[in-house]
Amino acid sequence: MKKKIILVFAIILFLAIVAWMFRDLFTGSPELQKNPYDYGMKELRQTDTVPAYKEVTPLKPALTTITSIATGYDGKIYVAGKGGVDILDISGRILKSFTFPGYATCLTVMPDNTLVIGMGDHVELWDPSGVQISAWQPEDTTSVITSVAASQHKIFVADAGNKIVYQYNELGKLQARIGEKDPSRKIPGFVIPSPYFDVGISPAGELWVANTGRYKLEKYDNDGSLLTSWGEASVTLEGFAGCCNPSHFTILSDGSFVTSEKGIERVKVYSPDGNFIALVARPESFDEGTRGLDLAAGSNGRILILDPLRNQVRVFLPLKKH
Amino acid sequence: MRRKQVILFFLIIGWLSPPAVMAIQRFPKPEFESGYVVPDAQLPLPRAELLAWLDVTVLLLTLSLATYLVLKRRSRMGVFLLSLFSLAYFGFYRQGCVCSIGAIQNVTMALFSGSYTVPLTVLFFFLIPLVFTLLFGRTFCAAVCPFGTFQDLVSFRPVRMGAWLNAFLGMIPYLYLGLAVLFAATTTEFIICRYDPFVGIFRLNASFGMFLFAGLLLVSGVFIARPYCRFLCPYGVLLNWMSQFSWKHMTITPAECIQCRLCENVCPYDAIDFPQTKKNPAGQRKQVNQLILLSLLLPLLVLGGVWTGGKMHLTLAGVNSRVRLARMIQATPVSKDQPEIPEITAFRSSGVQQQQLMTEVATIEDDFLTGSRIFGGFVGLVFGITLIRLIRTPYRTDYLPNRGTCFSCAKCMDYCPVLKDKTNN
Numbered sequence: 001m002k003k004k005i006i007l008v009f010a011i012i013l014f015l016a017i018v019a020w021m022f023r024d025l026f027t028g029s030p031e032l033q034k035n036p037y038d039y040g041m042k043e044l045r046q047t048d049t050v051p052a053y054k055e056v057t058p059l060k061p062a063l064t065t066i067t068s069i070a071t072g073y074d075g076k077i078y079v080a081g082k083g084g085v086d087i088l089d090i091s092g093r094i095l096k097s098f099t100f101p102g103y104a105t106c107l108t109v110m111p112d113n114t115l116v117i118g119m120g121d122h123v124e125l126w127d128p129s130g131v132q133i134s135a136w137q138p139e140d141t142t143s144v145i146t147s148v149a150a151s152q153h154k155i156f157v158a159d160a161g162n163k164i165v166y167q168y169n170e171l172g173k174l175q176a177r178i179g180e181k182d183p184s185r186k187i188p189g190f191v192i193p194s195p196y197f198d199v200g201i202s203p204a205g206e207l208w209v210a211n212t213g214r215y216k217l218e219k220y221d222n223d224g225s226l227l228t229s230w231g232e233a234s235v236t237l238e239g240f241a242g243c244c245n246p247s248h249f250t251i252l253s254d255g256s257f258v259t260s261e262k263g264i265e266r267v268k269v270y271s272p273d274g275n276f277i278a279l280v281a282r283p284e285s286f287d288e289g290t291r292g293l294d295l296a297a298g299s300n301g302r303i304l305i306l307d308p309l310r311n312q313v314r315v316f317l318p319l320k321k322h
Numbered sequence: 323m324r325r326k327q328v329i330l331f332f333l334i335i336g337w338l339s340p341p342a343v344m345a346i347q348r349f350p351k352p353e354f355e356s357g358y359v360v361p362d363a364q365l366p367l368p369r370a371e372l373l374a375w376l377d378v379t380v381l382l383l384t385l386s387l388a389t390y391l392v393l394k395r396r397s398r399m400g401v402f403l404l405s406l407f408s409l410a411y412f413g414f415y416r417q418g419c420v421c422s423i424g425a426i427q428n429v430t431m432a433l434f435s436g437s438y439t440v441p442l443t444v445l446f447f448f449l450i451p452l453v454f455t456l457l458f459g460r461t462f463c464a465a466v467c468p469f470g471t472f473q474d475l476v477s478f479r480p481v482r483m484g485a486w487l488n489a490f491l492g493m494i495p496y497l498y499l500g501l502a503v504l505f506a507a508t509t510t511e512f513i514i515c516r517y518d519p520f521v522g523i524f525r526l527n528a529s530f531g532m533f534l535f536a537g538l539l540l541v542s543g544v545f546i547a548r549p550y551c552r553f554l555c556p557y558g559v560l561l562n563w564m565s566q567f568s569w570k571h572m573t574i575t576p577a578e579c580i581q582c583r584l585c586e587n588v589c590p591y592d593a594i595d596f597p598q599t600k601k602n603p604a605g606q607r608k609q610v611n612q613l614i615l616l617s618l619l620l621p622l623l624v625l626g627g628v629w630t631g632g633k634m635h636l637t638l639a640g641v642n643s644r645v646r647l648a649r650m651i652q653a654t655p656v657s658k659d660q661p662e663i664p665e666i667t668a669f670r671s672s673g674v675q676q677q678q679l680m681t682e683v684a685t686i687e688d689d690f691l692t693g694s695r696i697f698g699g700f701v702g703l704v705f706g707i708t709l710i711r712l713i714r715t716p717y718r719t720d721y722l723p724n725r726g727t728c729f730s731c732a733k734c735m736d737y738c739p740v741l742k743d744k745t746n747n
Contacts, residue, residue: 018553
């Protein structure tokens with residue numbers, strides 16, 4: 001009896017295998033309809049970590065296409081995009097707008113409130129009242145200007161096309177070429193696979209550059225020597241994922257970093273020495289495929305995230321002081 | 323022997339470490355600019371000519387040795403050890419390719435497709451075991467085919483099956499062979515390779531589904547000895563045919579059978595024919611009538627198969643990738659909202675006109691109509707002959723290995739108390 005049961009079990013199992021073969025051969029696996037080359041991000045986007053920030057009412061600029069954001073020393077919020085700049089207060093009220101021909105790709109505000117605007121292939125300086133002060137173009141052709149950062153007398157311009165950071169004075173005179181590949185000085189050069197190449201200046205006046213292809217933030221001194229770096233490739237929260245991240249960053253007043261990523265859209269805070277501290281916004285907070293989450297530090301620990309897909313400035317408040 | 327089998331089985335399973343099975347690819351690598359030059363992607367190089375001939379030589383040597391061990395030495399242990407070598411060489415070292423089973427498709431395609439030439443070494447892999455089987459029985463199955471060894475290692479509790487069940491399941495390899503030939507002849511697909519259960523284990527690389535397929539087959543193999551060899555292997559059909567006419571087939575007893583019945587239950591493959599001295603257990607007239615009826619039915623079964631095959635030709639043609647593509651294009655409405663199926667995108671970017679594809683598909687479907695009719699007729703013939711064989715009861719006085727289904731594994735020899743030397747004296 002026992003043998004019969006075993007035999008029946010084995011035969012059913014065997015026939016099931018044969019049936020599966022025939023079914024697979026003639027009906028085709030449902031997997032066939034799936035794109036085998038599909039870059040599935042669904043699982044990677046999931047995280048159990050609870051954000052340490054809560055989102056409040058977003059700000060809505062008047063511009064229809066926004067690309068970059070900065071906060072001024074006067075506490076105002078500057079948003080640039082296609083054909084102009086909007087200046088907002090913290091409540092989202094538009095204080096001033098001005099227009100210009102062309103497409104702003106990046107923006108920063110100097111201590112004297114002069115606006116430095118990257119226009120793709122050149123840089124323009126504007127008075128906050130909407131008067132253009134000057135403009136210049138990098139010597140290198142094929143420039144793709146993706147980020148600008150400025151202190152009182154230094155303007156840093158990140159050129160993703162030529163994978164270099166230019167240092168200009170406020171008159172537009174080239175002072176230094178930073179990060180250019182130079183084996184003699186052990187500078188490996190920037191690896192920038194996509195047009196996301198951000199620069200920032202810390203409260204101590206140090207230049208930081210996002211070397212996205214190496215998943216690192218790198219600090220350079222005035223003569224362009226690499227001083228230090230941090231960051232690692234990882235799909236976990238602690239690292240940076242995708243081909244090239246972080247796409248944007250900003251530096252808070254205490255020297256900690258806020259980074260944003262594309263691919264797995266997420267915004268995080270790191271300590272000044274590069275240790276992961278907190279999650280600001282999880283991937284679910286953004287529409288899938290959102291790129292270009294430019295960042296700015298607002299007052300009272302606010303983090304401002306420019307969401308180009310929703311055309312909003314998203315505002316995140318810390319739940320408690322870290 | 324069984325204990326050794328158990329140890330070996332667990333050694334092999336332990337070797338297939340879970341990380342290898344469960345491993346997933348790391349997140350796509352970044353494009354570093356570190357001076358490293360990424361080499362061009364290359365297809366695996368074909369095996370060097372000399373090494374391919376070495377494989378043929380090893381096949382010849384192992385077959386010769388297997389035949390010697392079975393027919394001359396009558397050594398089960400020798401056969402077992404040789405089969406382990408074959409598993410290591412043809413299985414894990416050669417990674418199951420080229421194999422005689424799959425070579426059926428290469429030979430078929432070479433016969434039907436003008437643009438394909440079968441390599442001589444592959445042809446030898448197809449022919450040599452057949453020639454050996456025609457001369458000495460299925461010694462290839464006994465100790466050379468790695469599939470057989472693999473299944474033998476897990477056959478812990480084989481259960482005997484009745485003649486009807488054996489006959490019913492035994493028709494599956496004919497179906498498989500027919501389909502394999504049909505799809506290879508129409509340059510559609512090498513289904514024997516697609517559903518090769520063990521190649522993933524040999525290569526330690528397969529989809530989860532294929533590992534599961536192999537695993538379940540091995541689980542069923544614990545109770546049904548060599549399920550693939552007996553009830554799936556298409557090459558086994560050809561070997562069965564050859565072995566029926568083998569010049570010198572192994573025998574259970576080295577001399578005269580003393581009817582001790584010790585071998586009666588030892589064959590795990592139900593390949594021993596029992597003595598049948600009662601000439602006509604079911605009544606001679608009744609049996610003759612049944613045979614006449616079935617003989618008359620046989621042409622009808624063949625014709626029925628031809629008709630059914632013809633009716634099924636569009637279903638069978640659906641396996642062809644060009645036919646499937648054409649049907650997908652016809653069935654998929656052009657919509658900007660939905661992402662296009664990758665196959666259709668690839669076709670549209672190839673620049674080939676849709677009309678050209680449809681003409682090509684019509685030719686393929688015509689080929690399938692002819693092929694499916696032949697396939698259907700073949701299945702009908704096999705079905706009829708199987709019924710006839712079940713009904714007829716040939717006269718036998720001794721326990722004999724069934725020439726068609728016996729794998730010449732020599733397991734039964736160990737149980738035979740008759741000694742050759744003694745009887746000779």
